[in-house]
Amino acid sequence: xxxxxxxxxxxxxxxxxxxxxxxxxxxxxxxxxxxxxxxxxxxxxxxxxxxxxxxxxxxxxxxxxxxxxxxxxxxxxxxxxxxxxxx
Amino acid sequence: xxxxxxxxxxxxxxxxxxxxxxxxxxxxxxxxxxxxxxxxxxxxxxxxxxxxxxxxxxxxxxxxxxxxxxxxxxxxxxxxxxxxxxxxxxxxxxxxxxxxxxxxxxxxxxxxxxxxxxxxxxxxxxxxxxxxxxxxxxxxxxxxxxxxxxxxxxxxxxxxxxxxxxxxxxxxxxxxxxxxxxxxxxxxxxxxxxxxxxxxxxxxxxxxxxxxxxxxxxxxxxxxxxxxxxxxxxxxxxxxxxxxxxxxxxxxxxxxxxxxxxxxxxxxxxxxxxxxxxxxxxxxxxxxxxxxxxxxxxxxxxxxxxxxxxxxxxxxxxxxxxxxxxxx
Numbered sequence: 001x002x003x004x005x006x007x008x009x010x011x012x013x014x015x016x017x018x019x020x021x022x023x024x025x026x027x028x029x030x031x032x033x034x035x036x037x038x039x040x041x042x043x044x045x046x047x048x049x050x051x052x053x054x055x056x057x058x059x060x061x062x063x064x065x066x067x068x069x070x071x072x073x074x075x076x077x078x079x080x081x082x083x084x085x086x087x
Numbered sequence: 088x089x090x091x092x093x094x095x096x097x098x099x100x101x102x103x104x105x106x107x108x109x110x111x112x113x114x115x116x117x118x119x120x121x122x123x124x125x126x127x128x129x130x131x132x133x134x135x136x137x138x139x140x141x142x143x144x145x146x147x148x149x150x151x152x153x154x155x156x157x158x159x160x161x162x163x164x165x166x167x168x169x170x171x172x173x174x175x176x177x178x179x180x181x182x183x184x185x186x187x188x189x190x191x192x193x194x195x196x197x198x199x200x201x202x203x204x205x206x207x208x209x210x211x212x213x214x215x216x217x218x219x220x221x222x223x224x225x226x227x228x229x230x231x232x233x234x235x236x237x238x239x240x241x242x243x244x245x246x247x248x249x250x251x252x253x254x255x256x257x258x259x260x261x262x263x264x265x266x267x268x269x270x271x272x273x274x275x276x277x278x279x280x281x282x283x284x285x286x287x288x289x290x291x292x293x294x295x296x297x298x299x300x301x302x303x304x305x306x307x308x309x310x311x312x313x314x315x316x317x318x319x320x321x322x323x324x325x326x327x328x329x330x331x332x333x334x335x336x337x338x339x340x341x342x343x344x345x346x347x348x349x350x351x352x353x354x355x356x357x358x359x360x361x362x363x364x365x366x367x368x369x370x371x372x373x374x375x376x377x378x379x380x381x382x383x384x385x386x387x388x389x390x391x392x393x394x395x396x397x398x399x400x401x402x403x404x405x406x407x408x409x410x411x412x413x414x415x
Contacts, residue, residue, distance in 0.1 A: 036233055037395065042403035043234040047255040050236065054254075063225055063252070068233050 009057070009085075010078045016052050017074055020045060031074045046071070053077075059084045095378045100318050100368050105328040108321070109148070112313050116149035119286075119311050126286040126310070128154030130279045132272055133184070135172030137335060138314060139290040141322050144329035145313045146288045147180045157184040158279055160272045162193055164346045168338075175332050185279065189271045196271070202264035205257040209239050210249065217244050219347035222253070222261065224357055229389040234399060235357070242347050265344055269305025277308075286310040292322050294360075294367065298397070299404020307407060318364040358393070366390065370397045 014031070021040035023029055035041055041049060049071070053059050059081060061070070070080040093099060102108050120126050129146040133139045146155045157177040159170050170186065177184040193199060199215065206213045206220055213220065219242045224235045237258050240250040253261070273287075280287045289309025291301050296315050301307040314322055319340075326336050339350055340360070358366070362383060369379040369390070376390035383390070 036399075039399060039402065041234055042399060043236070044255065044259075044403075046234040047236060047253070047258060050252070051255050061252075063238075063250075066225075066233070066236055066252075068231050071233065 005085075006078065006082050009081050010074065012056060013077050013081070014074050016049070016056075017077075020048060020052070029074075031078075033074070034072050035074075036068065036072060049077075053081065057081055057085060092372070092374075095369060095374050095382050097365065097382060100320055100364055102321055102324050105324050109145070109325060109328060112145055113149045116145060116288075116311060116313050120150065124286050124310055126280075126284055128156070128283065128285045129288040130156050130158060130276050130283070130285045131288045132160055132276050132290065132306075133157045133173040133176060134159075135169040135176070135335060136338070136340060137319075137322055137326055137331070138292050138295075138340075139173075140176050140331045140335045141326050141329060142288055142290040142313055143176060143182075144180065144331055145325070147182060148329070152180055152182050154285075155180075155182050156279060156283065156285065157182050158276060159184060159186045160189050160275060161186070162188065162268060162271075163190045163199075164344070166341070166348075172332070172335050172338070176335060179330065179332055187275050189268070189275060192271045192274075193267055196267045198264050198267035198271075202261050205260035205264070206239060206241070209251055209253060209257050210241050213241050215346070218242060219345075221345040221347040222258075223250070225250070229358075229385060229392060232392040232395045240347065266302045266305055268344060269302035270308075273305050273308040280310075288313065289315070291315055293318055294363065296408070297367075298400045299407045301407065303407045318368065319360040320364045357396075366393050367397060370394045 010031070014029070017035065017040070018029055021029075021035065022045075023040060027033075027038070029040075033040075050061065053061070061080075065080070069076060071077055116129075120129060128150045131139060131143040131146055133143050143155070143157060157173065159173045161170050174184060203213070203215050206215075212218075221240050223238050223240055225238050237253045238250045239253050239257070239261070240248055242248040276287045279285070287309045289306070289312040291306060291312055292314050293316055295301050295306075296312065314325070317325070323336065341348065341350055365383060366379070368374075370393075376387040376394065380387045380390045
C-alpha cells in the first residue's frame, strides 16, 4: 500500500463520514475523533458505513473484524482498509 | 450522587411490596380507563408471553373479568405455543377470548413477500417453505462500544444454519415488512376496542418503551401501558403474585416474529434481562461504573460500554416515542 493510496482512502472515508454523520455545527471532525463515543453513528449509520466500504473498496468485514478498534475513528477505518487492501 | 442514594446491589430494583405496586397500578388503571378515557373496559392482545399476561391480569383486577376481552392474534409464523398459553391464561382468569388470525391481512399487505424478497437477495437459496429465518445481533455489548450490526440467519430442514451480515437496504426492508405484523395487530385490537367502547391495554414494559423495542403505531399503539414503568424483573415479580400460569413465567421471552426461534436477547437487548435491568437502573440513576461493576461481576470498562449503548439507544429511538410534530 503506497502512501498516496492511503491518503486517497483517508480522503474518501473522511468525506463519507463528514456527509453521513450527524455532526454538531460546533464540532470539528478530526481523523482521531471517536465516532461512536461522540454519537456520530447509530446502527443505521454504521450499517451504511459498512455498505459504503463494500461499494467503494470491495471490502466486506467478517464477524471477527466488526470490532471497535477497526471502526472507532477515521484513522482506524483507514488503517483497517489499508491492511485489507494490501493483503 | 445524593446522600439518600441506596448502595448499588443486585436487589436494588426488587419491589419493596408487590401487593402495594399492584394496588397502585390497578387503582390508576381504573381511574385512567373509566374516568379519563371514559371507556368501559379493556382489550388486551395476549401472546402467551410474560408482558401481555401480566398486563392482562392487571386489567382483570382493575376492570373485573366481565369487562376484559383477550384477543389472540396469531399469523402463519407464530409459535403454536403462543395461542395455547394465551388460552390457558384467559381460562385461568375466566375471561372471554377471541382468536383473530391475521395471516390473510398480512398476505394482503405483502408482508411475507416483501420480507422474503429481501432475504433472498442476501441468501439466494432461501426458500420460506423449507428454511426458517431470524435476525440477530452478534456483537457483545459488554465488550464493544459500537452500534449494533444485524445479521440474517437461515436454517434449513436439516438444522444447518448460515449467517450473513445484513446490508442496510435489506435490513430495513425486512424490518419494515415484519412491522406489518404489529401494526395489523394494533388495528384489530382497536376494532374490538371501538366495537365494545373499551380501551386498548398496551403491553410494553419499561425497557421496550425506553430502549425503543416496539413498533411505532404497532405494539406502541395503545391507550394505557400499565407495565410501561416496570423493569422486566419486576414484571416477573408481579406475574407470580397475580397468578400468571407457571409455564408462561418459565418461558424464555421471544419476539415471535420470525420463523426461527429468536429470543429478545438475540434480537435486541444483547444481555440477559436480569443484568440489563440492573445496568439500566444504574445508568438512569447515575451510579458510577466503579460501584456497579463489582456488584455484577463485570469490569468497569464493560459497564461503561453498556452505558454508552444505552445512551445511544435512548437517543436514536426518540423518534419512536414522539407524537406527530404539529406546532407549525
